[in-house]
Amino acid sequence: MTSRLPVSSRLPDLEALELLVAVAETGSLGQAAGRLGISQPSASARMRTLERRLGVRLLDRSTSGSRLTAAGSVVTDWARAVLVQANALVEGVAALRSRQEDRLRVSASLTVAEHLVPGWLVALREAAPGVHVELNVTNSTHVIERVRADEADLGFIEGRGAPRDLHSRAVGRDRLVVVVAPGHPWTRRRRPLRPVELAATPLLLREAGSGTRETFEAALAPYGGPAEPALELGATAPLRAAAVAGSAPAVLSALVVADEIAAGRLVEVPSELRLERVLRAVWPRGRELPEPALHLLRVARS
Amino acid sequence: MTSRLPVSSRLPDLEALELLVAVAETGSLGQAAGRLGISQPSASARMRTLERRLGVRLLDRSTSGSRLTAAGSVVTDWARAVLVQANALVEGVAALRSRQEDRLRVSASLTVAEHLVPGWLVALREAAPGVHVELNVTNSTHVIERVRADEADLGFIEGRGAPRDLHSRAVGRDRLVVVVAPGHPWTRRRRPLRPVELAATPLLLREAGSGTRETFEAALAPYGGPAEPALELGATAPLRAAAVAGSAPAVLSALVVADEIAAGRLVEVPSELRLERVLRAVWPRGRELPEPALHLLRVARS
DNA sequence: GGAGGTCATAGGCGAACTCTATGACCTGCC
């Protein structure tokens, strides 16, 4: 979806971008090379191929150092944005893989794991490099079970009041939106969807037990609950894909469909139903939260 | 800064991530390979090395296709986030390089160009693939000059009312924040900075003529204007670097320092001064905005 | 004028990737 047409041929490689940022910050190809652990000629060649591939001069090389051109400066900032995401991915993967001692076991709902956890991990690495996070991803119901069963030190859930037997604290909020493919009749509506309309329409929904689903059901309960779903899936990506393909209207987190909406592949349908939900951290009562967990919680709340 | 410790060794390559997304969407290695224009064995090998490099199994391969594992599903969404940024970079670079016929000449201030324009370009490519954007990046003052001189069809500026002789429309807002390095005395303050304190302190500032600088000066004018800057630079990146290094407090766009604040490399100091500013599109009066420009404006406002 | 910094070039080596060709396996249809 993200890559309808392969950008392949002109896709820069991440290490080149990392090098560019290093050059920008050190002011010298040689020093940047040192920082990445490669030789100066390699760095020189790499920057040259990057420039050739992008078709833009990025550096003013002089015998007393290298400075960014105006274009280079802008590109460097874009490169930073790419690297932020790439680092988040790497941290996230490390957490998925981790089977460490000295570990912090985190269980997070899908939405939280996909959109917030990676950023937290990057920040946590800066703030407390010693902490190794072991990340488990499921739905909100299961997150709570794991925290209760002491299979996780800290959980992150969506869309429900925290259970009484657990501590909890809000760490953010999210909004559910109704989206349809561009051609759908709902895109031509003049007035917001009424809840009864929504309740009567077969929709694309996440599976029962997911935070997204529960929030939605709770909101529609006064209007006769949602109709039988048109399709029910355990992950957001295929759901989103089905919505883009025009199968039916979908109800998804705003976080999840932000890109698609921006790109015009999905259209948000205004609705009278207020579908905000709070994202919360949860942990066991009666016992102090371990030190690493406190760190993560602090990061998540900021 | 973004890459204090080189992630190099385990940094995946973007084409592998693109392949992962393609596999997720097609459900088959072979089809995914076709989409990227490589052979099926190459795709197979690439996915294998990606899995090996990340240390996580991403695919359940079967003789009837390949499905994502639970971990793979999450990683794929993270990969999408990386690719969104990478695409934005590629589009932005294309715009910087462009010397096309059938072009739309855009001039944007640094903050807007760095943080908003790339996303708009990606969306624009989906909505109106025929439009070729030629991007010029300067400060707000110069943007206005270029629009007046008909060197740009559309301009984007920050932090000032639009000049009378141009049309304008708000496309977003930004906030200026005061940031210091973690050790700075201001991090231990109990009460927000008063404007007179800020006005009396030498700061790290953008150059005169930049939107950031003008907003700040206007806000401090009633209090005797800002003191002589500690350092004055024409780009945000080195300014940010200087702030991280602890040279002096800096005043920068919240967009620009969001990552550093999240990672604990900079600390925001609460201030009584309200430093919001509006980001606006501007274009010449008396003449219809050309069709491609309307497209971009529509994208930018959504 | 030397010392220490910058970057570029040349040559050789090695690894990594690609492709084509093939085989094994499953599913579904006839």
Next chain:
DNA sequence: GGCAGGTCATAGAGTTCGCCTATGACCTCC
């Protein structure tokens, strides 16, 4: 039951690409 069409994996060959070391040219500052 067996064939057709899809899946993925393996093998081997060729080539490209990128790396490193060694060197040279140049600038700046002392």
